[in-house]
Amino acid sequence: MDGQPGSRRGTRKNYRISLTLYWMPHLALLPIDQISSAMIRKIVGETKWKSSRVKRSAIQRLHTMFECAVNDEPITRNPVGSIELSAKATKPVAPFTVVEADVIIGHLYKVLTGSMQVYAAYFEFAFYTDMRPGEIAALRWEEVNT
Structure with a gap:
């Protein structure tokens, strides 16, 4: 190992x-x-x-x-193949409220300076578009509706 x-x-x-x-x-x-x-x-x-x-x-x-x-090839059939799996439990999503999001974004803009404020803008964008990080990363400028 x-x-x-x-x-x-x-x-x-x-x-x-x-x-x-x-x-x-x-x-x-x-x-x-x-x-x-x-x-x-x-x-x-x-x-x-x-x-x-x-x-x-x-x-x-x-x-x-x-x-x-x-x-x-020591066996020809998987004996576990017919065993049903229980449904995958999903954790309930508890998104931030608008007030909580505003507090977080306000704090980021307050404490981050210079080029670091891009992170405040990123979270502001994420909170108010409800996009996940992977969706934001895949976003192209021509897809943005201004």
Whole structure:
């Protein structure tokens, strides 16, 4: 693992933890071609998950591992492929109110000087157009309606 970028090390660690905690106790001693979708569904149903997010991630990681086995050909079908994932939980968005946005923008214009005031203008633009950073970055001048 030495020499790997941090994100890959973290990914490996997350996979290892997920596999060790949720799947290895049930599947480690079974030949890979003997693991069925029914077994996976039973494990999923009997496991006490910390949260739906943890459950979803653990199933996705197992799916990825079996997909690699399908690609490498020790098995012909991914037994996790038929396991339905719970809907991904979305966090409610709590945007700033107009008053809060005005306070933030006013503060930025007050404390930023010179060319740094471009950041105040950026946030003013972002707040009042409801555009996300990626949308702002992709914006071209000819798309701006003046």
